[in-house]
Amino acid sequence: MTSQTPTFPFKTEAYIARSGATSHPALEPVTYNSLKPDEVLVSIAAVSICHTDIRAIHGDFRTELPMIPGHEGSGTVLATGSQVTYVEPGDAVVLAYSSCGSCRRCIMGKNAFCDGLVEMNFAGSGEGVVKDEQGSSVKGSFFGQSSMSRVALVHESSCVKVDVKDRRELELCASLGCGIMTGAGSIFNIAKPPPSSKIVIFGAGAVGLSALLAAKLTTPSTLILIDNSPTKLSKIHPSLLQNVHVLDTSSHKTPTETATAIRALTPNNTGVDYALECIGVESCLLAAHASLDTLGTLITIGSSATAKMPFGLASHLIRGITVGGTHQGDSVSRVMVPEMISLWKRGLFPFDMMIERFGFGELGRALGEMHEGRVVKPLLVV
Incomplete structure (x- = not known):
């Protein structure tokens, strides 16, 4: 950890899905109490919405509520835990699913079928780590990232370093982490x-x-x-x-x-x-x-x-x-995401034509447009 590392407890704002809610999740203050050795603090540039997020919000994806959803994010690294070696502060990253990197399937390059897949991506964590305004625990590691937050606590394995020329490109690339x-x-x-x-x-x-x-x-x-x-x-x-x-x-x-x-x-x-x-x-x-x-x-x-x-x-x-x-798609994200970006820059994979941009506070409107079939891929821009 460097002297520039943000201090903890770290306060930010995130969407919290709650059991029994009659509307979409609301932006609420949250507090991260610590940064684990294998975690990364990421300032989110954008997060796109997938149908899996909608299922998770309704508690229909092996997830427990309350939780911070979001599993297609992008942003800039603010700080890293003591054991993190892949990224450093200032790196631009796209966020994807999390894997252990050491089980037999990960070693074979089948990270999408990691032995710890369910625990690391669907069960969520956050007990004693993520707190809401009332001081209650909130799950905060959906797909290793819970990226519907202005700043997210992310597992190192969910980070994919990317070469983008500006913030707008980084925002668009948020959508590459899962569905695309x-x-x-x-x-x-x-x-x-x-x-x-x-x-x-x-x-x-x-x-x-x-x-x-x-x-x-x-x-x-x-x-x-x-x-x-x-x-x-x-x-x-x-x-x-x-x-x-x-x-x-x-x-x-x-x-x-x-x-x-x-x-x-x-x-x-x-x-x-x-x-x-x-x-x-x-x-x-x-x-x-x-x-x-x-x-x-x-x-x-x-x-x-x-x-x-x-x-x-x-x-x-x-x-x-x-x-x-x-x-x-049997993808290793650190291979697949850069490849898709490369194809896009060469004009061969125009995924940006599916994207519709919304403000970060417009989750409700984005979900409505998505439900009506008027938008293919909503992108919430911070």
Whole structure:
């Protein structure tokens, strides 16, 4: 610790999700009592909103309330704990999920499946560390960061050093820490489609559109985007949809109808080689499975507390279908985030066209716009 290190207790302001709340979380004063040896104090530049945050706010993501949400942040390092070696004060960082770095999966480069994943990312911490205005404990380590705060206590492993030219770029890059990384990683790290592949993507949110941008870089012969919200589809920047078949399924009554429409967009109605389901809805899973060509691959990306695999084994087996799931697009954040930034700077991954900026105090408005399908990726700028 240096003489410039902020002193503790450290007071700031953060959004706190509380049990039984009838509205969105409110900004409240919070106090960090200490900086652990493996923690970093980060001045937040921006935090983007993911559907996972919404689930966590409602206590539906293995989280206990009260808690500070936020798991897609960016900012500048203010101070580091005594054991931190990766970053130092002044570094620009994007914040992603946390991992231990030493278990067998982390050593294999499978950090997204770390043995300590649940404890480090979903359970949260903060007992005796984060206090609200009344002095009560608040959970404060969601995805190792709880970044819906003006200043956040962050686990070192959640930090990704980035090379950005100014604060605006740093703000935009906040959105790369989870959903966008998951969508892009599902193509780059899992599907790895060869040229001329036929690909369908279910869901025109940030995850699906990021998968779409990544898929474009693999030169597919057929690329299809599906959503049942005409409003959401109409808000997508036209340049992102060049050479893409857009299928509005709002009038479809059955998964079979959707699968038939997908097959009709492929040569000889053979179906697609890869289907990415980014929603976590059983009817979409069924349609995705039915739309596959023989030896096709279904990748499940979206999550739901209740959705199950709905297809029968007979059809599955005789077509040689492969089904795989993913967390974070199987991405190692310190590899994937800089790669996405590099692609963006070269004009190959225009994720910024999904972003809508809001003031940091406008969480309620951002959530409303997101719920109505008018915004793909809200960004709260501090």
